[in-house]
Amino acid sequence: MKQNLLSAPYLKWGNGKTVIVLLHYFGGNADCWKWVAELFPKSYTCIAINLPGFGGTACLKKPCVSTYAIHIQSLLKKLKVEKYFLVGHSMGGKIAMQIGANDRLHQIQHLILIAPSPPGKEPITDTDKEMLLSVPTKPEAINNITKLLCQPITSAQLEVAVTAAIETRSATRNWWVNEGSQQSITAAVSAMQCAVTILASLKDPAIKYTTIKKEVIPFFKKAKLISVPDTGHLYPLEAADWLQNELYKITKMK
Numbered sequence: 346m347k348q349n350l351l352s353a354p355y356l357k358w359g360n361g362k363t364v365i366v367l368l369h370y371f372g373g374n375a376d377c378w379k380w381v382a383e384l385f386p387k388s389y390t391c392i393a394i395n396l397p398g399f400g401g402t403a404c405l406k407k408p409c410v411s412t413y414a415i416h417i418q419s420l421l422k423k424l425k426v427e428k429y430f431l432v433g434h435s436m437g438g439k440i441a442m443q444i445g446a447n448d449r450l451h452q453i454q455h456l457i458l459i460a461p462s463p464p465g466k467e468p469i470t471d472t473d474k475e476m477l478l479s480v481p482t483k484p485e486a487i488n489n490i491t492k493l494l495c496q497p498i499t500s501a502q503l504e505v506a507v508t509a510a511i512e513t514r515s516a517t518r519n520w521w522v523n524e525g526s527q528q529s530i531t532a533a534v535s536a537m538q539c540a541v542t543i544l545a546s547l548k549d550p551a552i553k554y555t556t557i558k559k560e561v562i563p564f565f566k567k568a569k570l571i572s573v574p575d576t577g578h579l580y581p582l583e584a585a586d587w588l589q590n591e592l593y594k595i596t597k598m599k
Contacts, residue, residue, distance in 0.1 A: 414444045480515060
């Protein structure tokens with residue numbers, strides 16, 4: 346049964362043998378994945394993790410990309426997850442890269458990065474930085490989310506996204522915007538050995554397609570790029586059906 350507390354460290358759907366671990370975007374939470382996770386058959390287990398400082402969870406005492414990765418790997422160990430497909434979206438993508446670099450036991454069956462923050466410094470304008478650092482009112486959150494979309498979302502999806510944005514803790518905002526997004530993990534990523542697929546939208550207003558081509562792809566020895574023509578930045582909300590189908594196909598690859 347799926348947990349219902351936003352303050353829980355993770356949400357879980359299904360109890361199947363194929364495990365998919367889902368890491369959300371900056372300002373999101375685990376609940377943002379439910380429209381994707383609910384589409385998987387019973388033979389799957391989907392685990393969406395509330396990154397520390399999001400979804401009502403506590404902040405890390407000493408945050409950095411590495412400590413986020415270690416936190417998630419420790420949680421998966423407690424859950425006795427040994428083999429899994431790892432999906433990271435935006436901020437979650439950069440953390441997923443670090444987990445992939447840490448994966449000495451080859452537990453990750455495939456790494457899927459959705460509009461990931463680059464392994465080097467993420468380009469953020471001063472205007473965007475000011476917006477990301479502030480705790481929004483509900484109208485401001487709706488306005489900020491709407492700017493990230495190219496496809497309409499439901500009122501229920503908007504409500505989840507707004508709640509997630511407002512609940513993001515200030516200390517975590519400050520860390521990610523000023524430090525985490527600017528931290529370089531390029532050396533670790535370049536040594537990664539697991540299979541990688543990257544999804545990038547031609548219309549993404551946050552992590553632009555050119556950023557993916559210039560500042561993400563070159564750091565992977567072998568990575569498949571899937572270009573998405575008409576989605577904004579919030580894939581799990583805008584294109585849940587399409588995204589679930591792409592993830593499903595990857596899990597079936599030989």
